[in-house]
Amino acid sequence: MNNKITQNLYLLPYALWIVLFVIAPLLLVLxxxxxxxxxxxxxMNYMNFFTPVYMKMAFSSFWYAFLITFISLIFAYPTAYLLTKTRHKQLWLLLIIVPSWINLLLKAYAFLGIFxxxxxxxxxxxxxGVGSKQILFTDFSFIFVSVYIFIPFMILPIFNSLNEMNPSLLDAANDLGASKWTTFRRVIFPLTINGVKSGCQVVFIPALSLFMLTRLIAGNRVITLxxxxxxxxxxxxxWGMGSTIAVFLIIIMFLIMSVTGNRKRGV
Amino acid sequence: MSKLVRFFFAIILVSAVLFYTVHELNNSEGYSGRNTLTIYNWGDYIDPQLIKRFEKETGVKVIYETFDSNEAMLTKIEQGGTTYDIAIPSEYMIDKMRKERLLIPLDHSKLPNLHYIDKRFMDLPFDEDNKYSVPYFWGTVGIVYNSKMLGGKKITSWNDLWDSDLRNKILLIDGAREVMGMGLNSLGYSLNDTNHNHLHQAKRKLDLLTPNIKAIVGDESRLLLENEEASIGLVWSGVASEIMSENKNLEYAVPKEGSNLWFDNMVIPKTAKNIKAAHKFINFMLDPKIAAKNAEYVNYSTPNKHALSYMPKGTVNDERFYPSPELTRKLEVYENLGKKNLAYYNELFLEFKMHRK
Incomplete structure (x- = not known):
């Protein structure tokens, strides 16, 4: 009996937080x-949303968010793998994380100069000998800078899952005659899939609603939701139309979470 | 666990030290903490030395915050929770704020310096008798261009921008009224036009400009033009005069089809807590010598007639930045078009931004 009361008491901060800062704002947006x-x-707002202007915008948001996530993954996976093989892995990992401590706006302004x-x-x-090119305000610069900003968040979960993997599994695979590629495909990748999934979520969802970089780096040539x-x-x-777009984004994010989320084992 | 405790302890300690330092610094400069004045202004729109001087003269501590659009400012004041004593919106926004009862009437007896302002800038339609606002700066919207990068080419009209030689050279301001206004003006319509047909024509005309547009940016345009990243920019006159003093190749023109004439005025919003200090500040800024110093720092045109005599002759007689009443008569002031029309402007502007090369 007593135990139950304390248990409920523990639940209180969590419940309050969820109601005040998650459910209430969502309902307000709706x-x-x-x-x-x-x-x-x-x-009207919902009818407005399903017009070519917003559909095109939704498409470009998705397309760019997808590109950013995909490119981050391509670079992050080998990097994370290499990191687990180094001697001072925590130090190397720290070096990758350090740039994410610097304010986003400062980094964006730095790229104005670099590009x-x-x-x-x-x-x-x-x-x-290639010659001067227009780099700033192009799709390339937008994706490059976005990947640069998001990549630490992709590397971290992948690194963690690679790091937790039991090395004797690799030895076992090797002993059983699996080639390096087979080992990667059948052992390493399936064991780190959760890291990849959470990395993709952490990158894709904020990338979907990026707005400041679209002006600073892409010069409003890329318009996202x-x-x-x-x-x-x-x-x-x-505010109505703004909220409608937000509702749409929230629905999409829930869908993505449920598709990439962890399914029950053995099913 | 003990590591965690130490971590939190360190954070609390650092905060305490910082808090104490701020407190001590304020005390050493003689601020009591209660006598503050919060100013809400555009970025880089006042000489910081003047704030110091005001603090020294009056003993009022100034808290200075900035915004980058009239609408962002309005949202913050409307939502409450802020304590701005002074804000500096543009004319159409003053009209709107006045109608929405977000402004406190000014007490003219506390503003003896008001008579220094040129009559030309007083008693304008957006605030008759200057009941709520006092002129701060004024200016135009126009085109700044780099004559060297364009090979000596001159730009005098909006329609010059549609020239196919100017591919990928133009920077626009990320503002619906400025850009749509440019489209409307180039077709000979008023920049306050609300006829949907005219607005659609303007949007279609702007779509044709897309190949010439390099980017649609905000305040960073001054940096990009000054460093010759781009050779043409749609800018406010003050931005032009500032970057022209840094880069001698730049020229400024107010297009002959007409353009926007704007006024930024000081107001006391409903959120004010220190109305007395707010009047003191407005009066302080109206002093001709102070206004002259501020104008030289900010580079916009001052409405203070007596301040002009303290400024360099070259600046004051420059028709590009101090156009005569005959010239400004051709320019238009933005009217408050109402929420619905403004939304329509923005809808079209968004569509224009989506239009790809």
Missing amino acids: YYSFFDIEGHFSL GTKGIANSFLEAI GTAIEQHFLVTRD
């Missing part, structure tokens, strides 16, 4: 999404 700009109840017509990147291209939300809340002050 509530606002049903009001048009004049403050009348309507479904500029007279920046380091172009000086290098000229030195190797995040940009539209920002504009609706700050400029037009059409």
Whole structure:
């Protein structure tokens, strides 16, 4: 009896947190999404959302978020693998994490200089004979900078799952005659799939609603749903439409979480 | 566990030391803590030395915060929870804030320096009799261009920008009214036009400009133009005058089809806690010598007639930045178009931004 009361007491902070900071804001967003700009109840926002403008924007958000996640993964997996093989792995890992301590805005501004017509990147291209190129305000620069910013969050979970793997499993695979590729495909990758999944989630979801980089690095040549939300809340002050886009993003994120989330073992 | 305790302890200790330092620093400068004035202004829009001087003269501690659009400012003031004593919005926003009862009327008896302001900038339609606002700066929207990078080419009109030689050279401001206004003006329509047909024409015309646009950016455009990253930019006159003093190849033109004339005024929003200090500050900024110093720092045009005599002749007589009443008559001031029209402007602007090369 007593035990049950203390148990409920422990539950209290958690329940309060969830209600106040998760459920209430979500309901508020949903509530606002049903009001048009004049403050009348309507479904106009949802009808507006399913027009070519927003569909195109949703598509480009997905496409860029996918590219950012995919490229991060391609670079992060081998990096994480190499890190587990080094002697001072914690030190190397720290070096990869350090840039994420620096303010995002500062990093973005630094790239304005690096990618500029007279920046380091172009000086290098000229030195190797390729010649000066327009790098800033292109898809390339946008994806490059986004990957640079998100990659530590991809490396960490993959590194952890690789690090936790029992090395004797690899020996066993080897003893049973598996080639290196088979070992990777049948042993290493399946055992680290959870790290890959959580890495992808941590990168994909924020990448979906990126907005500041779209202006600073892509010069508004890339328009994502995040940009539209920002504009609706700050400029037009059409909170209804902003909320509608947010509702859509939330639904998509839930879908992604449930698809990539952990399924029960043995099923 | 003990590591965790030590970690938290260290954080608390650092916070305490920082708090104490701030407290001591304030005390050593003679601030009591209660007598503060919170100013909400555009970024880099006041000479910081003047804030120091105001603090020294009055003993009021100034807290300075910045915003980057009128709308962002409005949202923060409307939502409450802030204690801004002074804000500096533009004319159409003052009209809106006045109508939404977000402003406190000014007590003119506490602003003896008000008579220094040029009559031309007083009693304007957005705030008759200057009941709520006092002019701070004014200016235009125009085109800044790098004549060297363009091989001596001159730009005098909006329509010059559609020239196919200017591929990938233009920087635009990330503002719906500025960009849509440019489209409307280039077609000969008013930049306050709300006719949907005209707005659609303007949007279609802007779509054609896409190949010439390098980027649509915010405040970073001044950096990009100054460093010759781009050769043409749609900018506010003050930005132009600031970067022109850094880069001699730059020129500024107010397009002949017409453009925007704007005024930024000081107001006391409803959120004010220290109305007395707010009046003191407004009066302080109206002093001709102070206004002159501020204008030289900020580079925008001052409405203070007496301040002009303390400024270099070259600046004051420059028609590009101090256009005569005859010239400004051709320019238009933004009107408060209402939420619905503004949303429509933004919808079209968003569509324009989505238009790919």
